[in-house]
Amino acid sequence: MLRFAHIEFLWGLALIPVLIIIFIWVSRWKRKALAAFGDKNVVKLMMPQVSISKPWLKFTLFIIAYGLLLIGAADPQIGSKMEEVKRKGADIMILLDVSNSMLSQDLSPNRLENAKQAISQLIDNLHDDRIGIIVFAGQAYVQLPITTDYSAAKLFLNTINTNMVPTQGTAIGAAIDMGMQSFDFKNGMGKAMIVITDGENHEDDAVSAANRARDKDVTIHVVGVGSAEGAPIPIIKDGKQAGFHTDSAGKVVVSKLDENMGKEIAAAGNGAYVRATNASSGLSIIMDQINKMERKAYDSKSFRDFEDRFQILLALAFILLVIEFFISNRKSVTLSKLKLFEVKEEVKV
Incomplete structure (x- = not known):
């Protein structure tokens, strides 16, 4: 059985769609702003080290980490044992x-x-x-x-x-x-x-x-x-x-x-x-x-020994945030030198 000790933290997950919408809007605004400078290919040549995909990767990692942090803060608990309890009542x-x-x-x-x-x-x-x-x-x-x-x-x-x-x-x-x-x-x-x-x-x-x-x-x-x-x-x-x-x-x-x-x-x-x-x-x-x-005794099944599982979620969120922090918005110099699909012209002597 799964339960949350602090379920009110889960309300923060409602902010994720808002953050996604804002990020997409800002990304489109940046593209329009760059397009105003001139031809797209020319602008790319002027900014050879700017990566288009890395900001999306960083944002994706951030959103996942944010969600994990909130779920971890809600303290998910798993009932490890179920037992029949004898209770007396009416x-x-x-x-x-x-x-x-x-x-x-x-x-x-x-x-x-x-x-x-x-x-x-x-x-x-x-x-x-x-x-x-x-x-x-x-x-x-x-x-x-x-x-x-x-x-x-x-x-x-x-x-x-x-x-x-x-x-x-x-x-x-x-x-x-x-x-x-x-x-x-x-x-x-x-x-x-x-x-x-x-x-x-x-x-x-x-x-x-x-x-x-x-x-x-x-x-x-x-x-x-x-x-x-x-x-x-x-x-x-x-x-x-x-x-x-x-x-x-x-x-x-x-x-x-x-x-x-x-x-x-x-x-x-x-x-x-x-x-x-x-x-x-x-x-x-x-x-x-x-x-x-x-009052007569009756059987009632209940879970006991609920175990916290927030540690795993918080650890994953921390790892993702560290990875996101060290990812640069610039292209990798090593990878940019690898032109795997470039066709070299043969030099005739």
Whole structure:
């Protein structure tokens, strides 16, 4: 397995095409400037020691050395050994509401972004647990299958928005059923779902879905986002707010947190209900409950003993730079005396 300890240095490779373009442009400019003096053959006779090919050779060596230096600075490392590691953890599936009501701003900056920040912090505190993400509105979709790749989890989390699910609504029950389908019940690990929603469920029977999950020893926790007073639902166009959603009578729709629904789902799923605020997301309380679950050992393959390989690349770059330094732009005197293809005229006596 190959990885880079300092991958940010690889951005410098983007400069190589720019350097090539500049070099070609300068070379053409020089040719045009020499052509302005007169006939090309006459100009060559006036500068017999100037080499046309050596500047290209020197530049090629420089570009290769530059690339090797950057790759070496990024510190490529090769995993020399792969081993199966026994880890103890639980399977955690995050069910995140992405309906339009999650754009309401009674939490800062809005309900959805507040929830995403809380999930990101939760991921940072995970160690051996596995995590997955399901997004839902009127329908539910798996955003991230169960994984121990926390970097991937945060990457997928950052892409979540309210435009991901075309059908509006809040189908919590469908999201729970999809979470059940995503679990591997053969591994015997403790399993839990964390539903993050404003609780305005109008699509299905979420309580029945939570009961079915509890029957299979899956705990359902609920985090309520929003406030009892509620807030209007902004209309976002081209990344900017363009008013608020209104009902058929033209009145601004106010989305309120339905705590009763959240509490019913959590009770049916034998889990905890907490309400998120600007001061606390409530996920730490739920994680305390999840940490009390029995954790099962599972196998996870990983590389260890990563070995640095930057020394080879830096050595090659140094050698090329030394060679480039000692190559002159002038023609070789020895080679210029060798006229291999010159036809000598015979001297008649």
